[in-house]
Amino acid sequence: MKIIFAFTIVTKKMFGGLAFMVHGKMLATASGRDGVMVMVRIGKERQDALLPASGASVTVMKGIPQKGYVDLDEEGVKALSFWIKEAIAFNDELMT
Numbered sequence: 001m002k003i004i005f006a007f008t009i010v011t012k013k014m015f016g017g018l019a020f021m022v023h024g025k026m027l028a029t030a031s032g033r034d035g036v037m038v039m040v041r042i043g044k045e046r047q048d049a050l051l052p053a054s055g056a057s058v059t060v061m062k063g064i065p066q067k068g069y070v071d072l073d074e075e076g077v078k079a080l081s082f083w084i085k086e087a088i089a090f091n092d093e094l095m096t
Contacts (some may be wrong), residue, residue, distance in 0.1 A: 001008040005040065015061070023095055027087045041081045043090040044068045050086065055079070 010021045017031040017039070029039045039059050042050070046068045051058065055076025059069035068090075070076075072083060 003018040003081075007046055022088070022091050025091050025094055026089055028084060037074060037077050038080065039070060040070050040072065040085070041062040041090060042083070042086045044092070046086055046090060048079050053079075058085070 005059050007022050009027070012019045012021055014026065015031065016033055017029045019029040020027045026041050028041070029041050031037065034078070036059075047058065047068055047070060050056070051070065055073050056070050057073075057077065061068040061072045070083065072080065076083070
């Protein structure tokens, strides 16, 4: 699979993993925390609309659910391109 981006992606260590930033905002993070492979930032409205979904769940950090963030396990990563597109769309909304 090939995805072409029309923007610069910057990496930064965050949340115990490697975050991918666009316009200074976190898009996704490669994670190694408790079976989570990737965390995506899609915003609360998308989170409410798209969950529950196979292999995807609300991100929980230190026992607190994180609004707008979704964890993807091995099953969820199979749909990674879908989740990244949602994260890009949310990131674009933050820029307007």
